[in-house]
Amino acid sequence: MESSTAPTASSASPVKILTVGSAVGSIRDLFVKIKAIDAKHGKFDCVLCIGDFFGPLKEPGALGNGTDETEQLLNGDIEVPLKCYIMQGENPLPDSVIEKYAKTGGELCKDVFLLNKSGIMTTAHGLRIACLGGIYNPGIYTTAEAPPGFASPFFSTHTVERLLSNTLVKSSSKSQSKNQTYSSLTSILNASSSSQLVDILITNDWPACITQHSSAPLSSPEFSSEGAIPLDEVIRKVKPRYHFAALGGRPPQFWEREPFVWDDEAGRVSRFVSLGAFGAEAMGGKKPRWFYAFSIIPPSPSNPAPSRPTNATKNPFTELAPRPPKRTLETFESGENFIWGNVPQPGKRPRTSEYSTLFRHFITSCPERQKPPEGYVCRICNTPGHLVRDCPTRHAVGDTGGRKPRPGYVCRACASEEHYIEDCPVANAGQRGGERRGKRDQVKEIGPDECWFCLSNPNLAKHLIVSIGSECYVTLPKGQIIPTQSNAVGNDGSISTVPGGGHVLIVPIAHHPTYNTIPADIAPPILEETDKYKSSLRALYAAHNASAVFFEVGRLSTKGGHAHVQAVPVPTSLVGKVEQTFKSQGIDFNGTLEDCQSSALPGGRGRSYFRVDLPDGRTLVHLIEEHAPFGVQFGRQVLTDILGIPDRVDWKACMLPEEEDKADVKAFKAAFASFDPSM
Structure with missing residues (x-):
């Protein structure tokens, strides 16, 4: 949802913003810290709270008779030192928060605003802030029937499509003439790339290729191979001047990348920062940095082109690093083995060799193999402690006898969240004998790229x-x-x-x-x-x-x-x-x-x-x-x-x-x- 307020006379002045990491439910303590930072380094114009603000959902009966900090915030019983914009992190939002959002359009209490899961906000200073909440799951991303709401921890193709559709709208002040507004709409209809640019992007996940061409040390080597691939395309289109993310490891760690430049946008400079969680335990004797203060000048045609930062790297989104070449057959036969090292290989081993038996044991039945790596979270039920193949909900049955859908799935035929469309009685009602269709006979569902009404469809009129x-x-x-x-x-x-x-x-x-x-x-x-x-x-x-x-x-x-x-x-x-x-x-x-x-x-x-x-x-x-x-x-x-x-x-x-x-x-x-x- 994009909101727009007329820019003030001080639009050309720098806007001072404080960005903080996941509060994970420690709302009162976070606001106390923000107040102290503002008194020492302010005055800040606003605060962006990224990641999990409310933390994991509490079990029923564990809310302290409605006196937990979430309820206190919604009731206006917690002092809010600055105007704060919060987002959905990696957990579903509490029902009380969702209900308050639905009633007020986002204002949870005085000076605390919940941003849409995928939307744009234009501030009074003329800054465009884009938000993409939730986490990326490859299976759910492509199978969700509709944009998952706040009750789901995931985002989908529809969520991203909605964000990019909203970025097509240029902000316009009330003082603009009607001719100027028509000009803006014309640029929207022509799909002008410049109309999608945003000043600040906040997400929970990292983009997949953000670590490429960077020499900034990572707190964990795994970050270089993680990230949400769909975010790469979002960034190529919106080209944020600042991008803040929250889920940099478990627990989240601070990482700031060197800036990079968009040569096709007059040298537009982008910066990426991932913040640690507020109140996180120290690792290696040092707590991760959880806040970041910066100043940003609202965009204006009169602003001079930015100078290229001295530490700028290649743009990871336009100059992708080449993948290492595949290993050849000669590599394997020369004795270099990617698991066991440089082991002499006199010849091919028979399939029934002792080595093959041991390896099969390692893969299938070794007790050590049953333990998930540290920080692993099951992508089916979104909980740690077990591998996907051991997930207790993996074989759960839906309300019609088929597989139970993953969180965030909605059947397009009847809007149920309890079965897949192939198990839907509405979708299968017209079939002979009431039997379900075979996979070959299933009707292909309409996707956004085929839909006559989706703005992302290039054939839309x-x-x-x-x-x-x-x-x-x-x-x-x-x-x-x-x-x-x-x-x-x-x-x-x-x-x-x-x-x-x-x-x-x-x-x-x-x-x-x-x-x-x-x-x-x-x-x-x-x-x-x-x-x-x-x-x-x-x-x-x-x-x-x-x-x-x-x-x-x-x-x-x-x-x-x-x-x-x-x-x-x-x-x-x-x-x-x-x-x-x-x-x-x-x-x-x-x-x-x-x-x-x-x-x-x-x-x-x-x-x-x-x-x-x-x-x-x-x-x-x-x-x-x-x-x-x-x-x-x-x-x-x-x-x-x-x-x-x-x-x-x-x-x-x-x-x-x-x-x-x-x-x-x-x-x-x-x-x-x-x-x-x-x-």
């Missing part, structure tokens, strides 16, 4: 986008219902007086199948921004003698989809026909539309539905029964009937040339500018 917010964007559809440009010839010109036609889609930036499947802990800001766009569109339509009809087809399927709400202006003279026409058409489709006065749909998250918001503010919902026919163009068919333009049912037949689409976009943006909540 970006020229149709008219507004981008923090959580959602608004776009004209291909082949809108309202006839415009060359399609308006021969049609009733009074169908809509909204410039550009007015038929638009409100689309969440993050990939979710339907609005009803968005996880509860991340849903509030998405729903709030959707409602803001709805209110703005109602006001725009009203200014052109029309009312808004919103509809969503929440169709769950094995392939999944991407949630979106369609908004169509209906002339005021036709508003009285809307409800009755929807209900009569619903009967034709062997279903009934029920009055629904609450935002929560009856039937729970695992149901398909059709929802329409009437001009008077009431909502009608039709629950789509399994196996029952229901056309995805139902809403469009009803509205073309109301508007008296039945030939506009098929969107493909209504498509315009790109130049005419761009003319509609320009006209709509000009009319929407004074109503747009993203400005």
Whole structure:
């Protein structure tokens, strides 16, 4: 979630920031230390708390009757010395914190703000701070059905996609003219690389290649082979001036890398710092450094290009170090063995040799092999003490009899967290005899790079986008219902007086199948921004003698989809026909539309539905029964009937040339500018 505040007159002055490592639940003591540091070295403008702020979740009944420091903080009973921004580290967040975040949008108490798991914040000084919380697990990263929320310790492809989508938005002050805002939006739609730059990036994990080309000594050699590979691509795109990470070892250790330069960005300089945890025990007689103070000047076109630091190294993200060559057959036969050293090898050993037996014993049954290395954490259950193959949850059974999913997985067909999609009764309902599909017959799910609505898809029709917010964007559809440009010839010109036609889609930036499947802990800001766009569109339509009809087809399927709400202006003279026409058409489709006065749909998250918001503010919902026919163009068919333009049912037949689409976009943006909540 990106917030923006107008820059002050002192924007060109350096901003003084204190960054601290994981508090691991020692909140009161950390704030006491921060207050002392600020008194001695301040005044600081704000504090960035990276890593685990609350620490591991406590067992039920171990909270001291609600008087632990987390509850004290949420109740405002702990003194906060400076404005603090915190993030999710390597543990799930407490339920009470998630609930407070959902209610307030991030403000946990006075001067303590929880950043979105993947989002951007623009400070009052004009600094752009990006956050990616959670930890990287290769299996969960690629299999998660939706962005894991705060209740999961992991991040996924969807989390990263959401972060990069949000970085596309340039911050703009309230003092900017409308022309400047349009210019910024144009650069967004053109996917300008400069629009993704951030000043500060905070993450829990390290990027995979950060140690390359560095001569700074590591506290542990294993750091050179660890790290989250997806973070490398994030850094290549956002090019942070400062990058702070928390999970540098167990316990975390301090490490500061030499700066490196982005030659394609006028010599932009990046610095990476990993901090130790606050209050960590001393190792080797010395406690790891857990705080870092620095000053940074907000970006400005008038700022001179930075000078290249004398200790700058090659950029590890653009000049990857070559991998060592593979060992050849001759290497093995010459007697050099990577496990046992330089051992004479007179010839190839038979498979049944004594050596082979001993080696097999070492791999499979040696007691020493059963012990995980120090600091090892099982990637299945995220707990130490055992190897993956010995994990007690490895063979856990889900609610439908198949394997139990890893934390963070959500079935795209029914939104359950208790089974994989191949074991889902909804996904498999239409199969003969109720048998599950074989792997060869499974329907391939839609990924973000294939989805028509994901901003990361290079084939997305970006020229149709008219507004981008923090959580959602608004776009004209291909082949809108309202006839415009060359399609308006021969049609009733009074169908809509909204410039550009007015038929638009409100689309969440993050990939979710339907609005009803968005996880509860991340849903509030998405729903709030959707409602803001709805209110703005109602006001725009009203200014052109029309009312808004919103509809969503929440169709769950094995392939999944991407949630979106369609908004169509209906002339005021036709508003009285809307409800009755929807209900009569619903009967034709062997279903009934029920009055629904609450935002929560009856039937729970695992149901398909059709929802329409009437001009008077009431909502009608039709629950789509399994196996029952229901056309995805139902809403469009009803509205073309109301508007008296039945030939506009098929969107493909209504498509315009790109130049005419761009003319509609320009006209709509000009009319929407004074109503747009993203400005």
